Amino acid sequence: MxxxxxxxxxxxxxxxxxxxxxxxxxxxxxxxxxxxxxxxxxxxxxxxxxxxxxxxxxxxxxxxxxxxxxxxxxxxxxxxxxxxxxxxxxxLDKNKPSYMGGILEMANNRLYPFWNDLETGLKTGLPQNEAKNNGKSLFDAIYADPARLREFIRAMTGVQLGNFIAFAKQFDFTNYKTLCDIGGSGGALSAQVTLNNEHVKCTTLDLPPVTSIAQENMDAMGLGDKVNVVSGDFFADKFPKADIITMGQILHDWGTKDKKKLIAKAYEALPKGGAFVVIENIIDADRSKNAFGLLMSLNMLIETPEGYDFSTSDFDNLAKEAGFAETRIMPLTGPSSAAIAIK
Structure with missing residues (x-):
């Protein structure tokens, strides 16, 4: 029966x-x-x-x-x-270097009330964060307040640290000597690659208010003379030449046009055989399994004018349109992956 x-x-x-x-x-x-x-x-x-x-x-x-x-x-x-x-x-113990509660602090202090307006965002396509009330973008609002900027950097570092450690240990750096992390925030990715691959010289690039914090972090970790901290605007300036160009939680902040611009700049900065690595919550090609990646894309609706998270297929198409020869996905921790494109 x-x-x-x-x-x-x-x-x-x-x-x-x-x-x-x-x-x-x-x-x-x-x-x-x-x-x-x-x-x-x-x-x-x-x-x-x-x-x-x-x-x-x-x-x-x-x-x-x-x-x-x-x-x-x-x-x-x-x-x-x-x-x-x-x-x-x-x-979640603030006294431990492994503390990742910064993302939870930011979720509590900022994101929780903003998500109450998800319906408005879905109907208007407009951000529902600080920009809704005073016209400032997410980044303008954060950069205008040093305390909020530090909270944001702690949050981004906390949520990505496990991924950066996994990438630093799992990726084969044998044939690569230099790495530049674009939008490197507090320098955590460069720090982990340096700690686990001493032959790789790392550069972390971000805007001046951020690089001062990154330099503090590198000095505190004893890496002040090993990681090169550089100030720059990744839209306005050329990327430094490197064997590997990385971006952690950067591309999803932007719309398709800006995604293409950043990927093209990465391609230009790499030598033949160089690697472009994007560490994010990459959505599965079928768009039915990585719920966190899809929800994070909704968070980009709340936070940004045009940003969205993308699938493995999206990344492959964007990278190959820029000229990259091949792509692959390296699973990291939880819902996160490294999307890798080879020039």
Missing amino acids: ETTSQVDPSNIMQIGTGFFASKTLLTATKIGLFTLLGERPRSGEDIQKELGLHPRSLYDFLDALVALGFLNRKGIKETSIYSNSADSDLF
């Missing part, structure tokens, strides 16, 4: 109320819960006092984070002792 599977609404409920879990994690990160527990495990009462929380929903908040997998717990309610889960301890 043939049986039919039961239609289940649980996925609808989980996704439809997903902002419950999201805001709980974002709030825990913002108030420093994981950093506090990174020092030592604490009771619920200790957490309440040290973070200035009200007792009413204290255990609901903490136990929700247990159920979501972000905290561990011994005991229950008044007898409970809480500690970080392994991933929270490594990635």
Whole structure:
């Protein structure tokens, strides 16, 4: 006898109320819960006092984070002792160099309220961020505020660090001696390539307000004399010549015309056999599997006038139109990949 599977609404409920879990994690990160527990495990009462929380929903908040997998717990309610889960301890403790909570801080402080206007964005095709209220673009608004710029750079570094480490270790650098990271932000990609491939001389290029932060980062890592930090405008200036040109989370900020311009400039800067590497949440060719990449493309609607994330097929077409001979995809961490084009 043939049986039919039961239609289940649980996925609808989980996704439809997903902002419950999201805001709980974002709030825990913002108030420093994981950093506090990174020092030592604490009771619920200790957490309440040290973070200035009200007792009413204290255990609901903490136990929700247990159920979501972000905290561990011994005991229950008044007898409970809480500690970080392994991933929270490594990635959400501000006192650890592996901290990637910057992207969550930015999601909480900026993106969360902007996404409330997704419907407006879908109907108008216009950004729904700071530009909606005062006419400034995303980057104008961020660069005008040094504190916000640092938060943005921390966020971008945090979300990409795992990918940069994976790329630095997995890519075969044997036949390459120089690398230039275009829009290099805080210099994390160049730092990881340098740490894992000593024969490769790396340059990180970005606008002056950013390169000063990148230089601080390189000095702090002991790489100040190894990574070349250069100021420049990647639209206005020629790219420095290098065996490898990289871009991490850059192309998706721009529309097709500007994507083509940046890819053409990369092609021009490379020697024959040189590699152009784009590290992003590349969408699968069928556009049905990488949900995060597709949602990030919606975020580009919220954040930019024309930006969008692209598929493996899109990248292949754009790269070959610019003159590149071949392309391939290297999976990195989570939904991210390195799209590689060879001249």
